[in-house]
Amino acid sequence: MVPWVALLNKLIVAYFAVVIPFYGLLVVAAVWASTRYRRLLKNQPMFRFLRSPLTPPVSILVPAYNEELSISESVRSLLQLEYPSLEVIVVNDGSSDGTLETLCHDFAMIPAVLAWRPELRCAAIRGLFLSPQEPRLLVVDKENGGKSDALNAGLNLARSPYFCTVDADVVLETDALARVMAPVLNSRALVLGTGGIVRVVNGCDVKDGRVLRVRLPRRGLEVLQVIEYLRGFLFGREGWSALQALLIISGAFGVFSRAVAMEIGGYRRDTVGEDMDLVVRMHRRLRETGRPYRILFVPDPVCWTQVPGGFRILARQRRRWQKGLLDVLWRNRRMMLNPRYGRVGLLAFPYQVFVELLGPAIELVSVFAALASTALGLFGAGSLLYLLLFGYLAGTIISVSAVLLEEMTYRRYARVSELLRLLGYALLDFFPYRQFLLFCRLWGMLDYLRHPKAWGAQQRAGFSPQKAKSAEG
Amino acid sequence: MPLLPFRILAALAAILGGMFLFVLLRRAWRASGFRRRDQYRKHWSQRLPSLLSGELPGYEEIRWAESREVLESLLLNRLAAAEVSERERITALYERSGLLEDRLRLLRGGRRWQRLDAAGLLGQIGSRAAVPALLEALQDRWLPLSAAALRSLGMLQSPTAAPALLLFLRQQRPMEPNHWVEAAVACVPHPEDFLPLLQDEREAVRALAARALAESPHPTPFEALNPFAFHPDPEVRAQVIRALGHSRDERALPLLVAATQDEVWFVRLKALRELAEMEAVSGLDAVLRSTGDSNFQVRQRAAATLAQLVSSAGEALEKLMENQDRYAVEGFLSHLARAGFLWRSLTLLRSRREPSRRDAEKLLRGAIAAGHAAVLLDAIEMHPEWRVRMAVARWVARLDNPALVAELEQRRATASSPRSRRLFRAILNSRYSTVGDQVHGSVGRPA
Numbered sequence: 035m036v037p038w039v040a041l042l043n044k045l046i047v048a049y050f051a052v053v054i055p056f057y058g059l060l061v062v063a064a065v066w067a068s069t070r071y072r073r074l075l076k077n078q079p080m081f082r083f084l085r086s087p088l089t090p091p092v093s094i095l096v097p098a099y100n101e102e103l104s105i106s107e108s109v110r111s112l113l114q115l116e117y118p119s120l121e122v123i124v125v126n127d128g129s130s131d132g133t134l135e136t137l138c139h140d141f142a143m144i145p146a147v148l149a150w151r152p153e154l155r156c157a158a159i160r161g162l163f164l165s166p167q168e169p170r171l172l173v174v175d176k177e178n179g180g181k182s183d184a185l186n187a188g189l190n191l192a193r194s195p196y197f198c199t200v201d202a203d204v205v206l207e208t209d210a211l212a213r214v215m216a217p218v219l220n221s222r223a224l225v226l227g228t229g230g231i232v233r234v235v236n237g238c239d240v241k242d243g244r245v246l247r248v249r250l251p252r253r254g255l256e257v258l259q260v261i262e263y264l265r266g267f268l269f270g271r272e273g274w275s276a277l278q279a280l281l282i283i284s285g286a287f288g289v290f291s292r293a294v295a296m297e298i299g300g301y302r303r304d305t306v307g308e309d310m311d312l313v314v315r316m317h318r319r320l321r322e323t324g325r326p327y328r329i330l331f332v333p334d335p336v337c338w339t340q341v342p343g344g345f346r347i348l349a350r351q352r353r354r355w356q357k358g359l360l361d362v363l364w365r366n367r368r369m370m371l372n373p374r375y376g377r378v379g380l381l382a383f384p385y386q387v388f389v390e391l392l393g394p395a396i397e398l399v400s401v402f403a404a405l406a407s408t409a410l411g412l413f414g415a416g417s418l419l420y421l422l423l424f425g426y427l428a429g430t431i432i433s434v435s436a437v438l439l440e441e442m443t444y445r446r447y448a449r450v451s452e453l454l455r456l457l458g459y460a461l462l463d464f465f466p467y468r469q470f471l472l473f474c475r476l477w478g479m480l481d482y483l484r485h486p487k488a489w490g491a492q493q494r495a496g497f498s499p500q501k502a503k504s505a506e507g
Numbered sequence: 508m509p510l511l512p513f514r515i516l517a518a519l520a521a522i523l524g525g526m527f528l529f530v531l532l533r534r535a536w537r538a539s540g541f542r543r544r545d546q547y548r549k550h551w552s553q554r555l556p557s558l559l560s561g562e563l564p565g566y567e568e569i570r571w572a573e574s575r576e577v578l579e580s581l582l583l584n585r586l587a588a589a590e591v592s593e594r595e596r597i598t599a600l601y602e603r604s605g606l607l608e609d610r611l612r613l614l615r616g617g618r619r620w621q622r623l624d625a626a627g628l629l630g631q632i633g634s635r636a637a638v639p640a641l642l643e644a645l646q647d648r649w650l651p652l653s654a655a656a657l658r659s660l661g662m663l664q665s666p667t668a669a670p671a672l673l674l675f676l677r678q679q680r681p682m683e684p685n686h687w688v689e690a691a692v693a694c695v696p697h698p699e700d701f702l703p704l705l706q707d708e709r710e711a712v713r714a715l716a717a718r719a720l721a722e723s724p725h726p727t728p729f730e731a732l733n734p735f736a737f738h739p740d741p742e743v744r745a746q747v748i749r750a751l752g753h754s755r756d757e758r759a760l761p762l763l764v765a766a767t768q769d770e771v772w773f774v775r776l777k778a779l780r781e782l783a784e785m786e787a788v789s790g791l792d793a794v795l796r797s798t799g800d801s802n803f804q805v806r807q808r809a810a811a812t813l814a815q816l817v818s819s820a821g822e823a824l825e826k827l828m829e830n831q832d833r834y835a836v837e838g839f840l841s842h843l844a845r846a847g848f849l850w851r852s853l854t855l856l857r858s859r860r861e862p863s864r865r866d867a868e869k870l871l872r873g874a875i876a877a878g879h880a881a882v883l884l885d886a887i888e889m890h891p892e893w894r895v896r897m898a899v900a901r902w903v904a905r906l907d908n909p910a911l912v913a914e915l916e917q918r919r920a921t922a923s924s925p926r927s928r929r930l931f932r933a934i935l936n937s938r939y940s941t942v943g944d945q946v947h948g949s950v951g952r953p954a
Binding site: 086438 | 520620623624682849
């Protein structure tokens with residue numbers, strides 16, 4: 035028994051000896067990329083993008099399922115975006131609440147008969163609606179088929195070379211689309227996709243589809259998610275983008291080339307990780323056909339989203355995410371350590387497998403191994419304490435670094451009290467919040483192995499407090 | 508606990524504490540910086556009118572980097588929204604106060620990022636005195652700097668930069684293509700200068716030159732473009748077609764019509780777009796033919812072109828229906844619907860202008876024949892203006908179309924309001940009392 039535990043300890047130490055410096059590398063890459071991005075953009079006025087005849091039109095796709103509470107404000111915020119040429123396509127994915135009726139009422143939608151080509155398979159379309167007041171808005175009413183299916187339906191009706199996917203419960207800043215499209219205009223190679231940062235809207239003042247005042251949420255669980263989002267986007271995505279191996283663009287706010295999306299058959303309809311799946315398959319396609327391309331993260335276009343306020347809903351959400359991750363990685367397993375896919379296959383994909391997917395299991399095993407080692411006398415209680423403290427401090431440094439990077443770059447939380455709260459909660463991020471997430475993620479994996487096709491549902495609260503209350507009631 | 512692990516823990520704890528301290532101190536330092544900047548901003552805002560009218564800023568005031576930056580940002584903000592005369596005054600102030608000279612010095616001899624900042628700012632300032640320095644920066648090996656120089660040259664729109672920009676493309680130096688196109692379009696006054704580059708062996712050079720040619724705001728003479736209309740490279744061909752459209756020369760029409768049958772779909776697409784731009788009614792047959800193109804996007808474009816070419820949408824629809832091409836009709840009606848025109852045409856049923864009303868009727872009759880009757884029935888139920896609902900109802904009653912009866916009955920049964928129900932009932936009743944063009948009934952009065 036003892037030799038096996040000792041061997042396990044060595045393996046765990048080797049794992050962390052690789053992973054921790056890799057985190058360090060990501061942090062360095064992210065800080066470098068963020069600083070460079072801000073300096074490069076410093077003297078590029080936004081009006082250049084808005085006035086340029088070369089700025090391509092964009093179709094914004096909004097899949098909506100039971101979004102009655104927030105859909106109108108979201109659509110209003112999208113129609114207010116500063117962008118020279120855009121159309122908004124809302125796909126009502128067979129909602130059982132009043133999503134369609136709300137849209138029809140608020141935007142005076144009328145039924146329309148339009149010619150479109152069903153290039154991508156999707157569930158039956160029940161009707162199309164246009165607004166005489168706002169010709170840029172199109173609503174597609176279809177049978178329920180899931181988010182991917184709804185996005186495919188929207189893609190069939192989109193008319194622009196680029197499409198932007200936006201969740202129905204988010205609010206975009208007015209210049210977000212122009213900023214996220216800037217790399218398309220600036221890049222040397224074909225830009226297949228770009229994604230902006232997703233921030234937590236809970237606690238902020240939102241009116242008429244605009245965030246009027248940025249504030250930290252009141253609930254501790256939501257503040258912890260603020261830190262988690264900062265870490266995930268400012269370090270994770272920024273770092274991978276700098277290494278040119280970005281595998282995820284959030285479906286909540288991402289822009290993609292329509293031609294390439296059509297070429298790869300659009301979204302896979304039987305997965306919940308459709309956003310990551312699309313990006314991974316784009317990488318695959320372009321690498322296999324030897325075409326130069328870029329997939330980028332842009333740190334300053336902001337998309338504000340609601341995060342779950344309760345443990346149960348958060349656990350459900352994370353289980354879904356983990357199932358989606360496992361599903362996507364399994365379907366694209368050919369890319370794993372395959373030199374044909376360059377950095378994506380040799381670096382990003384193994385990272386997703388060993389750190390994001392198997393990380394929770396490995397961390398759990400590490401805790402048990404440490405306890406077993408102490409029980410078997412391999413090392414003393416002092417060493418166990420040292421190990422736990424080391425883990426906590428190293429993890430907390432990464433969380434605090436995310437707050438630090440936010441403070442040094444975009445500084446959305448202006449009040450000192452908010453900054454202090456952020457820093458305070460950063461101390462709780464690695465313990466006990468992370469353990470809760472580990473548990474959810476493990477649960478998600480087990481769930482996938484038992485029921486690979488069951489994705490579960492999500493609950494929405496709406497932006498205005500009255501709506502949220504009525505939803506809770 | 509052994510000493511080494513303790514030291515490691517202590518180091519980590521110290522790093523954490525240091526980060527906390529750094530964040531808080533930085534916040535405090537920035538707060539004082541913002542206060543200082545606010546003071547400078549206030550100072551310069553008060554003095555700005557007198558500075559613009561000719562006064563010079565004092566040496567002491569402008570010596571401090573922070574003060575200078577605040578003044579510069581104030582001027583740049585003002586420039587972004589200024590009219591021509593004010594732009595000139597602001598640019599003159601830049602030159603007079605030494606701010607421009609400062610930036611030029613930094614562009615030529617500053618550190619890397621200072622050079623980049625200067626290159627970006629010089630474009631925004633708008634002084635053509637910066638062109639030589641920007642042309643030097645264009646040749647720099649650091650890509651962000653040459654890109655910033657390209658952007659700024661584009662903003663300055665100086666023809667003196669044209670030869671250097673063309674040479675830049677010939678040298679095929681690394682660059683961001685859109686930046687070059689923007690700069691070339693802004694600086695090259697004679698689009699004919701791009702034409703020799705269309706013969707270049709390198710595809711990338713040809714493609715960029717062709718794009719710049721097509722985007723140029725100056726029309727290119729027909730004689731110069733004619734030889735390239737059948738260029739073997741489809742990308743060049745498509746852009747030349749666009750340039751031919753911009754030339755507004757009637758001699759280009761046969762070439763555009765011929766291009767609607769090109770083997771490459773995007774060339775056909777561009778040709779249709781240009782026919783619409785030129786409002787070339789003589790190309791109507793080609794457009795009608797293209798409404799049945801094998802490519803969906805070309806069909807859509809043809810429908811849109813048709814809507815633009817024909818003065819009346821009703822007449823266009825009639826022509827399409829004569830061809831009995833269902834796809835073309837659907838495409839055309841979809842285009843009108845997505846542009847909001849179909850719904851707007853309903854209000855024309857009340858128009859006092861006879862031709863407008865007749866054309867709207869023609870269009871709506873075509874829409875009914877193509878299976879789009881729902882738009883009328885929806886209007887009867889939902890149109891925000893009651894008068895328009897009435898007008899549509901009267902017109903539908905006058906139509907006396909037996910194919911609509913079942914749908915009208917259904918609508919009457921499911922109508923959301925009693926008012927709408929009464930309206931549908933009235934249409935159905937008046938149908939039985941229709942004699943010729945005259946309708947007797949509650950909705951039968953002339954509109």
